[in-house]
Amino acid sequence: MTRLRQTPSQTVGPYFAYALTPEAYGYAAIAGNRPVTAETPGRHLVIEGRVLDGAGDPVEDALVEIWQADARGRYADAPGGGSADFVGFARCGTDAEGRFRFETVKPGRVPGPDGRLMAPHIHVCLTARGLLNHLFTRIYFEDEAEANAADPILSLVPESRRGTLIARRAHRHGALVYRFDIHLQGERETVFFEV
Amino acid sequence: MRSRIPFRPRDPASHPPMIHPDYRSTVLRGPTRPLVPVPQTLGDLTVPVYGHEAIGELDHDLTRNAARNGEPIGERIVVAGRVLDEEGRPVRRTLVEIWQANAAGRYVHRRDQHHAPLDPNFHGAGRCLTDEEGWYRFVTVRPGPYPWRNHANAWRPSHIHFSLFGPAFVTRLVTQMYFPGDPLLAHDPIFQAVPAAARERLVARFDLELTRPEFATGYRFDIVLRGPAETPVEAGR
Numbered sequence: 001m002t003r004l005r006q007t008p009s010q011t012v013g014p015y016f017a018y019a020l021t022p023e024a025y026g027y028a029a030i031a032g033n034r035p036v037t038a039e040t041p042g043r044h045l046v047i048e049g050r051v052l053d054g055a056g057d058p059v060e061d062a063l064v065e066i067w068q069a070d071a072r073g074r075y076a077d078a079p080g081g082g083s084a085d086f087v088g089f090a091r092c093g094t095d096a097e098g099r100f101r102f103e104t105v106k107p108g109r110v111p112g113p114d115g116r117l118m119a120p121h122i123h124v125c126l127t128a129r130g131l132l133n134h135l136f137t138r139i140y141f142e143d144e145a146e147a148n149a150a151d152p153i154l155s156l157v158p159e160s161r162r163g164t165l166i167a168r169r170a171h172r173h174g175a176l177v178y179r180f181d182i183h184l185q186g187e188r189e190t191v192f193f194e195v
Numbered sequence: 196m197r198s199r200i201p202f203r204p205r206d207p208a209s210h211p212p213m214i215h216p217d218y219r220s221t222v223l224r225g226p227t228r229p230l231v232p233v234p235q236t237l238g239d240l241t242v243p244v245y246g247h248e249a250i251g252e253l254d255h256d257l258t259r260n261a262a263r264n265g266e267p268i269g270e271r272i273v274v275a276g277r278v279l280d281e282e283g284r285p286v287r288r289t290l291v292e293i294w295q296a297n298a299a300g301r302y303v304h305r306r307d308q309h310h311a312p313l314d315p316n317f318h319g320a321g322r323c324l325t326d327e328e329g330w331y332r333f334v335t336v337r338p339g340p341y342p343w344r345n346h347a348n349a350w351r352p353s354h355i356h357f358s359l360f361g362p363a364f365v366t367r368l369v370t371q372m373y374f375p376g377d378p379l380l381a382h383d384p385i386f387q388a389v390p391a392a393a394r395e396r397l398v399a400r401f402d403l404e405l406t407r408p409e410f411a412t413g414y415r416f417d418i419v420l421r422g423p424a425e426t427p428v429e430a431g432r
Binding site: 003016020 | 204205206209210211212213215218220221222223224225226227228229230231232233234235236237238239241242243244245249251279280281282283290292293294302303304306307318319320321322356358364365367368369370371385386388389390393394396397417418419420421422
């Protein structure tokens with residue numbers, strides 16, 4: 001049997017917010033920027049950053065989506081799986097400064113292609129006006145140097161570019177904050193995956 | 196647990212390039228370095244699951260889901276189709292989200308400055324889950340074309356935006372559906388960015404079967420997501 005051909009990708013365009021992140025328009029969202037609740041077990045943290053274009057200017061109309069395992073390394077993907085306290089998926093539209101922010105927990109380690117545990121990471125899907133195809137990347141954590149060094153996916157990334165996938169740790173007003181900027185182009189262009 | 200079968204790669208002959216200079220916004224936004232190939236791991240092969248509890252009763256009907264004191268103005272249409280994988284199998288119970296301009300070509304979005312009227316009875320966003328056969332169905336009004344500043348006298352053809360997840364995070368698709376015979380398609384750099392042989396897949400076709408007498412004309416738009424890399428074996432093996 002001949003295979004069907006994939007439907008082509010198109011840009012999300014500049015005007016998705018009233019549909020995909022519609023709280024500001026008075027409509028219920030499928031997902032907000034917190035894939036957890038205050039009761040979710042695990043180390044609570046904030047991930048924040050900016051999306052920047054090749055001129056270093058903020059991308060003010062990007063949609064950042066994250067998908068992650070819970071603190072035990074389990075994905076909430078089965079129907080009825082996950083829990084009221086853990087969705088694992090979140091969305092955030094960038095603001096005029098290109099900023100996004102997620103409040104979540106640190107994911108646990110998940111087995112990789114060879115069965116060994118990967119370093120804790122969060123999957124990212126990025127779309128924006130001007131992106132004809134969505135982009136996949138991953139957020140790793142600065143304070144997991146040992147696990148990062150052994151991670152089977154990071155090891156496929158040229159060493160000089162691995163840093164673009166590492167969120168930098170900072171403490172602010174008692175909250176654990178990780179900084180993760182996404183550079184679409186330029187010297188610090190973020191690594192995007194063919195996956 | 197759901198399928199853990201890896202998926203076929205994105206087909207470069209089906210998708211637009213990262214940078215298509217005629218669509219100006221791509222020039223500073225499309226990545227310039229090659230994507231780094233990596234194997235699919237657990238997070239790539241899983242996906243958030245939304246059930247019927249996430250979907251409101253009127254979420255699929257854009258002519259009613261924002262109505263305040265009447266019906267939206269415009270040509271009422273049914274837009275329906277099947278979500279399939281490359282093997283032709285239905286993608287079941289997957290979330291389909293759409294958004295569009297109103298019949299005058301105006302988006303509700305706060306940054307849209309096109310001086311066409313807003314419609315007090317039209318928001319322009321909808322969502323639904325596919326059924327057991329992969330069918331989705333929306334009722335809406337046909338969106339108008341609208342001007343943008345990409346180049347002199349630039350107009351986007353009438354289109355409806357689609358967002359889908361499919362069975363895994365890697366099967367995600369964001370795309371746009373167009374209408375048959377639209378003269379603006381030939382002039383639209385976003386549509387034209389798609390390889391020529393694949394463009395027609397983004398154009399819905401008029402469908403008399405979907406057309407509801409005395410109510411709305413019907414348009415059929417099937418969507419094909421990345422399929423399994425190996426021939427799937429039915430559950431229970």
